[in-house]
Amino acid sequence: MPDQPATLRRDTIDADPDMATLLAARPHLRMDALDGLLFEGVPLQHIARETGTPVWVTGAGTLRARYRRLAEAMREAGLGARIHYAIKANDHLAVLRVLAAEGAGADVVSGGELMRAVEAGIAPERIVFSGVGKTAEEMRLALRLGIGQLNLESAEELSLLSGIAEAMGAEARVALRVNPDVDALTHAKISTGKAGDKFGIAYADAAALYARAAALPGIVPLGFAVHIGSQIATPAPFRAAFERIAALVARVRESGHAVRMVDCGGGLGISYRDEAEGSPRAFAGAIAATLGGLGLDLAIEPGRWLVGPSGVLLTRVIRVKQDGGAPPFVVLDSAMNDLLRPSLYEAWHGVVPLSAADAAGPAAPAHLVGPVCETGDTLARHRTLPLLTDGAAVAILDTGAYGAVMSSTYNARPLAAQVLVDGERWAVIRPRQPVEALWRDESVPDWIGPASPASPAE
Numbered sequence: 001m002p003d004q005p006a007t008l009r010r011d012t013i014d015a016d017p018d019m020a021t022l023l024a025a026r027p028h029l030r031m032d033a034l035d036g037l038l039f040e041g042v043p044l045q046h047i048a049r050e051t052g053t054p055v056w057v058t059g060a061g062t063l064r065a066r067y068r069r070l071a072e073a074m075r076e077a078g079l080g081a082r083i084h085y086a087i088k089a090n091d092h093l094a095v096l097r098v099l100a101a102e103g104a105g106a107d108v109v110s111g112g113e114l115m116r117a118v119e120a121g122i123a124p125e126r127i128v129f130s131g132v133g134k135t136a137e138e139m140r141l142a143l144r145l146g147i148g149q150l151n152l153e154s155a156e157e158l159s160l161l162s163g164i165a166e167a168m169g170a171e172a173r174v175a176l177r178v179n180p181d182v183d184a185l186t187h188a189k190i191s192t193g194k195a196g197d198k199f200g201i202a203y204a205d206a207a208a209l210y211a212r213a214a215a216l217p218g219i220v221p222l223g224f225a226v227h228i229g230s231q232i233a234t235p236a237p238f239r240a241a242f243e244r245i246a247a248l249v250a251r252v253r254e255s256g257h258a259v260r261m262v263d264c265g266g267g268l269g270i271s272y273r274d275e276a277e278g279s280p281r282a283f284a285g286a287i288a289a290t291l292g293g294l295g296l297d298l299a300i301e302p303g304r305w306l307v308g309p310s311g312v313l314l315t316r317v318i319r320v321k322q323d324g325g326a327p328p329f330v331v332l333d334s335a336m337n338d339l340l341r342p343s344l345y346e347a348w349h350g351v352v353p354l355s356a357a358d359a360a361g362p363a364a365p366a367h368l369v370g371p372v373c374e375t376g377d378t379l380a381r382h383r384t385l386p387l388l389t390d391g392a393a394v395a396i397l398d399t400g401a402y403g404a405v406m407s408s409t410y411n412a413r414p415l416a417a418q419v420l421v422d423g424e425r426w427a428v429i430r431p432r433q434p435v436e437a438l439w440r441d442e443s444v445p446d447w448i449g450p451a452s453p454a455s456p457a458e
């Protein structure tokens with residue numbers, strides 16, 4: 001009889017793909033005999049030494065190359081689809097600027113993201129505002145700025161927006177986000193298009209709501225939007241969702257309403273370990289096969305696929321804590337407050353030493369954990385990794401999406417520095433947060449009084 005549930009007893013070690021295999025799949029990374037791990041043209045050990053660790057590194061050249069691959073796949077499929085980068089994945093102004101220079105618009109989910117996108121120079125008419133909880137204030141801001149489109153997720157939101165637009169004498173260009181009830185075949189926490197998920201308007205209600213939107217003051221219905229989830233590896237779920245949207249478009253048009261556009265959302269997955277990377281061609285093919293011949297303006301909202309592989313997190317070993325005969329705990333100077341994905345989704349990220357000197361021996365079982373006071377504070381658990389000793393520096397791969405943006409300062413850990421690499425150049429794009437910044441905006445009411453000089457027992 002097991003004395004604990006199986007999930008708690010897990011002690012098997014997953015074999016990591018070898019480093020050569022990991023690097024071969026990532027053309028922006030290369031191990032050089034002299035300079036160690038190069039990101040584009042920059043030795044990562046220089047960055048780790050000069051800025052300290054942990055530090056997030058993003059590659060501008062890599063971002064551009066990925067954007068171009070995606071845009072090319074859309075063109076090849078005969079789709080003039082606009083690309084609205086989902087800035088939640090990585091909203092640093094420099095990242096936004098690099099992608100905007102390539103022609104990207106933005107998909108935002110808050111007033112803050114809207115203001116960030118505008119601050120980065122993205123024209124408001126190239127911005128789409130999604131999300132289930134837009135406030136009246138955010139709607140006013142969007143209309144005041146002249147946003148391109150609001151993707152609405154409920155009848156309640158539609159009524160509110162109509163009233164606000166009418167009062168402002170504005171016209172809100174709107175798409176209805178539909179929940180197609182399709183299984184995205186991804187992690188349950190990042191599935192968004194199944195009935196019961198909080199996102200989108202129930203498929204059965206969408207046609208009637210569109211007709212209502214057409215009759216409401218201040219509302220210009222453009223079409224529909226769909227986004228079924230994130231980290232989707234195969235085209236089948238996309239295709240299933242787009243087929244349902246195509247049927248909806250036909251039905252709504254038959255009833256006499258114009259449908260001009262469909263926003264096909266994001267969700268294209270990347271290869272973290274050895275899974276297949278989501279294919280832009282297959283994604284574009286799924287759109288073309290279902291929505292391509294309908295005379296629609298098309299748009300997509302990719303996040304992870306563009307930025308995920310374009311970033312790494314550099315971190316250093318504080319100490320190796322032996323655990324009897326069990327795999328040691330390699331305690332890093334980064335933690336779940338920096339990179340939350342492994343703790344939140346048991347996500348797997350590749351780990352590569354920054355140079356030969358950072359690997360003290362052949363691969364051995366280990367758990368890579370952070371210093372945060374949580375058992376779940378793990379970055380790479382149950383792994384076989386090159387032998388890491390105190391002071392060794394490693395890169396945690398594919399952290400460009402949902403990495404720095406999901407950081408917190410839990411355990412009074414300041415936000416890590418950020419660096420942008422571009423070919424052989426690099427620059428700090430956000431310094432490490434000074435620890436004093438953590439309490440700079442806090443105040444203690446006068447009536448609380450000073451701290452006691454000694455404890456009551458003394």
Ligand SMILES: Cc1ncc(COP(=O)(O)O)c(C=O)c1O
Pocket residue numbers: 086089107130131192227229230231265266267268301302303304305
């Ligand atoms: C509405 C919407 N669009 C786009 C995205 C971007 O998704 P991904 O990063 O998986 O491409 C998301 C996040 O899941 C989203 O909620």
Ligand SMILES: N[C@@H](CCCC[NH3+])C(=O)O
Pocket residue numbers: 088190230231341401402
């Ligand atoms: N944060 C998630 C993705 C959420 C996508 C946004 N709806 C991840 O890291 O995988």
